[in-house]
Amino acid sequence: MIFTCSDDLDLEKIAGSGQCFRWTMQDNGFCRIIAGSEHLHIRRKNVSQLEADCSKEKFEAFWYRYFDFQESYKEIRKKIDPEQDPFLYQAAIYGQGIRILRQDPWEMLISFIISQRKSIPAIRTAIENLCRMAGTAIETESEQNVLYAFPTPEQLAMLTAQQLSECGLGYRTEYVRRAAKAAADGIIDFDRMRQMEDLTLEQSLECIYGVGTKVANCTELFGFHRLNSFPRDVWINRVLETEYPQGYPFTAYEPYNGVMQQYMFYFYRGQSGR
DNA sequence: AGGCAGGTTCTTA
DNA sequence: TAAGAACCTGCC
Numbered sequence: 001m002i003f004t005c006s007d008d009l010d011l012e013k014i015a016g017s018g019q020c021f022r023w024t025m026q027d028n029g030f031c032r033i034i035a036g037s038e039h040l041h042i043r044r045k046n047v048s049q050l051e052a053d054c055s056k057e058k059f060e061a062f063w064y065r066y067f068d069f070q071e072s073y074k075e076i077r078k079k080i081d082p083e084q085d086p087f088l089y090q091a092a093i094y095g096q097g098i099r100i101l102r103q104d105p106w107e108m109l110i111s112f113i114i115s116q117r118k119s120i121p122a123i124r125t126a127i128e129n130l131c132r133m134a135g136t137a138i139e140t141e142s143e144q145n146v147l148y149a150f151p152t153p154e155q156l157a158m159l160t161a162q163q164l165s166e167c168g169l170g171y172r173t174e175y176v177r178r179a180a181k182a183a184a185d186g187i188i189d190f191d192r193m194r195q196m197e198d199l200t201l202e203q204s205l206e207c208i209y210g211v212g213t214k215v216a217n218c219t220e221l222f223g224f225h226r227l228n229s230f231p232r233d234v235w236i237n238r239v240l241e242t243e244y245p246q247g248y249p250f251t252a253y254e255p256y257n258g259v260m261q262q263y264m265f266y267f268y269r270g271q272s273g274r
Numbered sequence: 275a276g277g278c279a280g281g282t283t284c285t286t287a
Numbered sequence: 288t289a290a291g292a293a294c295c296t297g298c299c
Contacts, residue, residue: 120280169295
């Protein structure tokens, strides 16, 4: 199907924004997205239109929400005053087209547990290994290329520590193993967590072994769509130190601090050559 | 070849 | 409560 997109959407920028690890820019110009047990090939056709290999019904039922099209990122960016905050203004221009996807909380929790002290390519590899090891095959693109869904808590909980370790998880093996078991047992209850206030949600996430402030914040922002959550990684800390020595104006950007974080992250990494 | 990587936990004072 | 060490291993 072909559809019109009037708000910001830049597939390449989102693919490189560090919020998703199963987006692949293909040689044919399409971006392949695997989300949970869904997948999509999508590309920009022209300035106002996108092309995707799914039905209108499927797009409306799943992908419209996934891309967060009900939110206007143009409007959010209007909160930035170029006089007051020239750095963020510049970062937002550079990052125009980034959106905060509505991804699955479970997938985000595990992905960001894995992310600690790993480079982005290494994170992607580890996640693909996990999906191949435990996930359900969802489609065969070619004889060699089978796509796998992200494993369910039950599927992950069934793996042995040995199998998890073979996915390249290193010392995160035990974190993933325990999170999978807790989720499979219902001790981690994502439906209940959806109902929680931001602060309560954060506290619940940080109770999980292997989950500290950073991983909790990423899970909140990318998995629970808490747009005010502001993950602080090494890059963002550098930004705050160099660009905002007198303090960053969090209150000015509520409740969208997480969106601004994405602009700054993407801009700063782009500037410093990866 | 060898250091470093989107953090968290554990230990020690 | 705060600072420092230890942790696995794939990547560049």
